[in-house]
Amino acid sequence: MTASFAPSSREPQPLRFAYWVPNVSGGLVVSTIEQRTDWSFEYNRTLARLAEDNGFDYALTQVRYMASYGAAYQHESTAFSLGLLLATERLKVISAIHPGLWHPGVLAKWIATADHLSGGRAAINVVSGWFKDEFTKLGEPWLEHAERYRRAEEFIRYVRELWTSEHAELSGDFYRLHDFDLKPKPLAGPGRPHPEIFQGGNSTDARGMAGRVSDWYFANGNTPEGIAEQIHDVNDVAAVHGRVGAVRFGVNGFMVARDTEAEAREVLREIVDKADREAVEGFGSAVTQAGRSTADGKGMWADSDFSDMVQYNDGFRTGLIGTPEQVAERLLTYKRLGVDLMLLGFLHYHEEVEYFGREVLPIVREMEAAELERVG
Numbered sequence: 001m002t003a004s005f006a007p008s009s010r011e012p013q014p015l016r017f018a019y020w021v022p023n024v025s026g027g028l029v030v031s032t033i034e035q036r037t038d039w040s041f042e043y044n045r046t047l048a049r050l051a052e053d054n055g056f057d058y059a060l061t062q063v064r065y066m067a068s069y070g071a072a073y074q075h076e077s078t079a080f081s082l083g084l085l086l087a088t089e090r091l092k093v094i095s096a097i098h099p100g101l102w103h104p105g106v107l108a109k110w111i112a113t114a115d116h117l118s119g120g121r122a123a124i125n126v127v128s129g130w131f132k133d134e135f136t137k138l139g140e141p142w143l144e145h146a147e148r149y150r151r152a153e154e155f156i157r158y159v160r161e162l163w164t165s166e167h168a169e170l171s172g173d174f175y176r177l178h179d180f181d182l183k184p185k186p187l188a189g190p191g192r193p194h195p196e197i198f199q200g201g202n203s204t205d206a207r208g209m210a211g212r213v214s215d216w217y218f219a220n221g222n223t224p225e226g227i228a229e230q231i232h233d234v235n236d237v238a239a240v241h242g243r244v245g246a247v248r249f250g251v252n253g254f255m256v257a258r259d260t261e262a263e264a265r266e267v268l269r270e271i272v273d274k275a276d277r278e279a280v281e282g283f284g285s286a287v288t289q290a291g292r293s294t295a296d297g298k299g300m301w302a303d304s305d306f307s308d309m310v311q312y313n314d315g316f317r318t319g320l321i322g323t324p325e326q327v328a329e330r331l332l333t334y335k336r337l338g339v340d341l342m343l344l345g346f347l348h349y350h351e352e353v354e355y356f357g358r359e360v361l362p363i364v365r366e367m368e369a370a371e372l373e374r375v376g
């Protein structure tokens with residue numbers, strides 16, 4: 001099996017930024033607060049261009065096949081990502097995909113083509129799935145948690161093999177490929193042997209899979225302590241598998257940066273006060289199929305409370321709420337723990353992505369420069 005990212009590429013790097021693509025309706029918080037965010041392609045094309053001009057390296061397109069927890073309308077992730085790739089010049093666009101619904105050969109082929117069309121900017125986020133109805137209504141079996149991860153891991157191994165080796169003869173518990181050679185391969189470059197492979201999920205199964213096979217581990221929003229524990233666990237597994245330094249870390253955070261702290265806190269209060277109770281509580285029961293159903297109860301949403309769940313992925317817990325200085329300081333706290341990428345969501349995307357680029361990012365870069373100087 002081909003190695004993934006070379007540990008030698010891990011010199012001190014600036015903190016990178018990604019944003020959640022609002023490709024499903026209803027915005028990023030399940031609340032009736034005004035959200036000047038739209039799920040249309042036109043809105044998203046403008047957003048992607050604004051994002052690459054305001055310090056974002058990545059966009060993450062979500063996958064959702066049917067409504068739940070708001071999100072009455074959903075655009076498919078790989079097609080939407082390709083649209084964004086073609087509308088931008090530098091932004092890397094990550095498509096979320098479900099192993100249970102894609103064949104690894106078909107997906108590897110799809111992304112290889114998208115990679116050629118975009119000059120090497122395609123990436124995937126492998127999501128093992130939390131939404132049982134989505135599978136059963138599509139007529140696909142719903143595996144239990146550990147099995148979903150075994151399948152996701154086989155999927156990642158096979159996709160990487162198809163992207164990097166000349167001949168694939170693969171026979172696993174979930175997928176088979178016979179005498180298959182993917183041509184053309186995706187574009188390879190220094191430090192990027194193939195499109196980057198992200199994964200989402202925080203359970204012990206997820207941590208193990210990241211340590212063994214993924215290039216990136218995405219965490220739900222969490223406190224610095226919660227993130228430090230996950231980084232530690234993933235790195236422990238990676239070390240056992242000869243992958244020291246090979247896994248990078250991304251953390252979700254919902255950002256409310258305003259000129260004053262009081263303003264930012266007031267926005268957060270209003271989001272939670274105006275939460276769509278029924279949808280949030282409905283979601284709480286759906287995710288028993290995800291985090292809470294794991295043997296050790298360590299999965300996503302295992303200890304989320306009502307206000308955490310008003311943001312799909314526990315984004316308030318990361319605490320990116322306050323003035324540009326406060327938010328920048330908080331971002332640096334995560335970077336010092338070993339976080340490489342912050343995955344951000346916003347209430348009013350266009351306006352706030354520009355505010356981020358103008359007010360927050362310069363402070364982050366100044367702090368990074370000062371820190372580099374201090375350590376020599």
Ligand SMILES: Cc1cc2nc3c(=O)[nH]c(=O)nc-3n(C[C@H](O)[C@H](O)[C@H](O)COP(=O)(O)O)c2cc1C
Nearest residue numbers: 062063096127128129130200201202203206299300
């Ligand atoms: C950053 C991030 C993005 C995710 N995106 C999606 C998505 O687009 N669609 C989806 O069905 N699940 C998504 N998930 C959910 C996970 O794939 C997984 O089902 C969930 O985290 C439960 O896994 P766990 O029990 O290992 O925590 C995402 C998770 C994270 C952390």
